[in-house]
Amino acid sequence: MDDVVIGLEVHVQLNKLNTKLFCSCPINYHESEPNTHVCPVCLGMPGAMPVVNREAVKAAIKVALALHADIQSFTVFDRKNYFYPDLPKGFQISQYDRPLAWGGYVTIEVDGEEKKIALKRIHMEEDPGKLSYKGSITTARYSLIDYNRSGVPLLEIVTEPVMHSPKEARLFLNKLRIILEYLDVFDGSLEGAMRVDANVSIKGGGRVEIKNISSFKGVEKALSYEITRQRNLIRRGRAVRRETRHFDEANNITVSLRGKEEEQDYRYFPEPDLVPVYTSELLEEVKGTLPEMPEEKRERFIKQYGLSDAFAKVLVLDVKMANYFEEVASVINPRLAASWIVDVLRGELNYRSWDFGMAFERLKPEEMAKLLKYFEEERITEKGVVEVIRTKLDEGGEIDEIIEAKGLFAIPKSEIERLCREAIENNPKAVEDYRSGKKQALNFLVGQVMKATRGRADPGETAKIMKEILG
Ligand SMILES: [Zn+2]
Structure with a gap:
């Protein structure tokens, strides 16, 4: 696929902020009635004056820092002129030749090899309103407009045309999402939080841009x-x-x-209602607030908790999962915690299309720790732990009550020993067979204990005890 060249323009909503980019309207538009979070500024009324949201610029700087980009000391907003019904003022406030940052990169792993995806630039802009179509964009007879989204802070992250397959594009987007979620400026679960324009060309052909793809799977499929x-x-x-x-x-x-x-069709020029932004002071403020990023966290998990690279790598894929792990690991053996969280809990959540936010709600870290403690003390079997996890996720309830109600507490060793002796006493023929070399007679004796405990005894453990007693 080396003749294929792919570049992405990713529009990221800084959707964890409180207010829009140039006015004080709230940005949480997903659950509100259409056209309720609006004011003259974000409706584009003539004469309304925009004011830059300092917090939005700080969030943008934070992202640019984490993406290793070269943050410019001086950055300018421009008008990008075009008409579209979702943009009532006839231009979008964006950035042109003096963007917030140039360069940067995102590291991805393709078939076990690390690859740096180079970025071209990162700039800030306002989100336009949202059009809804009855049916699809190509068949709808009319569209509705909601201006609640108008003015939501967007970051446009543009890659160099350096990807060569749809898979690389997907890996890049996944990694970018992880980084943005680590920075706590972005909630990727919200509809429209990340929209992608993908450029693709094949050697000898013209460049085709696919606009506004709203899911990662969509990007991969559209490119293919x-x-x-x-x-x-x-x-x-x-x-x-x-x-x-x-x-x-x-x-x-x-x-x-x-x-x-073409670019000149937009007639870019500096937005006369906004002053340029000098970033040095904001940059200093932001520097100290940069959280631990995935690679650093992975290193620390290996060192601090003695985890294998494989487990650490998976745990840091989702900052919520990493936090969940650390809370459980503060109480019980970290390696035990890691394996149960990665191998079992993650799968159960995936199966339900949930993320670790739901785990925090349905099976709190301290509950998970308690359950694994029981497992460590052999008071519950592996199968029992899985059953409690599933019950907690689907039905809720108290750990102890679930274990009690479902009869999942393992039978104490002394009780197994007593039942073994009983089986030996009641089945002299089987004992004789065993002693004369018929090994399958042991299975029969173990079966008696299993029957007496209605399957709750561990067969391997019971066989071991039985053998010891038979000498
Ligand atoms: Zn507004």
Whole structure:
């Protein structure tokens, strides 16, 4: 796939902030009635004056720092002029030739090898309003507009055209999301939190831009479709036209929207209502607040908790999972905690399409620790632990009550010993068979104990005890 070249423009909502980029309207628009979080500024009324949200610039700087980008000491907002119904003032406040930061990179792992995906630039801009279509963008007869989203702080992160497969693009986006969530400026679970424009070209063909893909799976599918489409054109001796396409998520195809607009079509010029931003003071404020990032956390988990690289690598994929682990590991053996969290709890959550936020709600770290403590003390079997985890996630309840109600407390060793002796006493024939070399007679005796405990005894452990008694 080396002849394929992919670049991404990722629009990230800084959706953990309280207010919009240029006014004080709240940004949590997902659960509000349409057009309720608006004011003259974000509605684009003539004469309304924007004021830069300092916290938004700080959040943007935080991201740029974490992405190893070169933050500019002086950055300017520009008007990007175009008409679209979601943009009532006829221009979007964005950044052009003096963006917040240049360069930077994101490290991904492709088939076991590390690769740095180089970034071109990072800039701030305002989100336009949101159009909803009845049906799809291509078939709808009308659209509705909600301006609650208008003015939500966006960060546009542009990569160099350095990716060569849809898979690399997906890995890049996954890693970017992890980093943004670590920084606590971004909640990726919200609809529209990350939207991607993907550029793709094949050697000899024109560059095609696929606009506004709203899921990572969508990006991978749109790119795969587009690469196949372009290859087929080239194979048939036809030209790949330079154009903008839309990804039709329902049908997994891309459709032509328009010929590609050129930069000069936007008539960029500096926004006269905003002063340039000098970043040095903000940068100093932000520097001290940068949290531990995934790679550092992984190193620390290995050192501090004695985890294997494999476990540490998985745990840091999600900052919530990493925090969950640390809380459990503060009470019980960290390696035991890591293996249960990575191998079992993560799977159970995935199965329910939940993240570790739900684990914090349904099976609190201290409850998980308590359960694993029982396991360590052999008061509950492995199977029992899994059953309690599932019950806690689906039905809730108290750990002890669940174990009691389901009869999951393991039977004490002394009780097993007593039942073994009883089985030996009641089955002299089997004992004789065993002593004369018929090894399968042991299974029969163990079976008697299993029957007496209704399957709650551990068969391996019981067999061991039985053998000891039989000498
Ligand atoms: Zn507003």
